[in-house]
Amino acid sequence: MIGRATRLARYVTPMDKSYTTTARFGFVSDTLDAESEPVPVEGPIPDANAIRARLSEFTGHILQVPPMASAIKVGGRRLYDLHRRGVEVEREARPVEIHAFTLVSADPTAGTATFEISCSSGTYVRSLISDLARVLGSGAYLTALRRTRVGDLLVRNAPSPEDLHGTNLNNRIIHPETVLRGLPAVEVGVRGRVGVCNGRKLKAFGVEGSYRVMAGGELLAVYRDEGPEARAEVVLCAA
Incomplete structure (x- = not known):
């Protein structure tokens, strides 16, 4: 902008969002992503059929507990500040809405799976994948996450770095x-x-x-x- x-940023932030994410099963991490060291856990590595069978449990209106490594405040302190100090506190589950939760591909040999997710603002994809892994009897953390949509704004329509220096920049401004x-x-x-x-x-x-x-x-x-x-x-x- x-x-x-x-x-107008304040009106864009609450809009629904879409993501593409890749998760690695059989491991967990403190931050629920690759920012912290993954630790192996016991349990099966789910295949595509097992994953698809549980996705409906995480669509629609659900309650989600935010991760400790997040910007939410509890008692006036950011959770990520407490997390860095090794302090874990109880977090209240918050309502979010998952409009679509789709498995794109799964490789049980590598223990990875890729998903497309459309959700309300405030949804933590890290927590969503972690909760899915738990009901599958395993653990998982994110190895990749890309936001592909905010409201009606699609990343595929975004100008490239070359466009930003071109003569037709005005044609790319929304x-x-x-x-x-x-x-x-x-x-x-x-x-x-x-x-x-x-x-x-x-x-x-x-x-x-x-x-x-x-x-x-x-x-x-x-x-x-x-x-x-x-x-x-x-x-x-x-x-």
């Missing part, structure tokens, strides 16, 4: 209204536009949550109703 659009098209939208006229671009309060539109304020297809701002009034959260247009 660049320019005024950087203020307009803010495209990024936020998942938010409801209201339309204002010429007089309303003046008020919005000055960040003025408006009469409430009766829309729940944050919504886009548009004028002739142009994204002017993001507003939110507060009682009888609508207040600006982010204003993009110039007064």
Whole structure:
């Protein structure tokens, strides 16, 4: 994000996400990934059929305990700070939603499996794979993780480093209204536009949550109703 659009990051962060990840079964690690030393555990190395048979248990609305190596705060302290000190504390399970959990490939000989996951924001893929391995009677940690989607933004559409230095960079910039098209939208006229671009309060539109304020297809701002009034959260247009 660049320019005024950087203020829209707060609306992108909570969007659903997709990942491709590879896990190694038969081992566990403190961080649930390759950042810490893997330790072998007893138990079978599951094959593709065994893995697919349990995936449905981890789709839909589930409760997930976040890993110790995470940025969540408990008692005012970041969990990763406590983890570095060798302190483990009880973490409350949090609701997340797994929209899709698909096995792409599995190699029982190597003990590896690759997955595609679509989930709500706040989901820890490391914990998801660790929990799956546990019900399979094994252990697992992530050896690779790549985010492939945030909302409607796909990594395959991202410009390459060469594009960033090319003459057609402007053609690769995604307009803010495209990024936020998942938010409801209201339309204002010429007089309303003046008020919005000055960040003025408006009469409430009766829309729940944050919504886009548009004028002739142009994204002017993001507003939110507060009682009888609508207040600006982010204003993009110039007064």
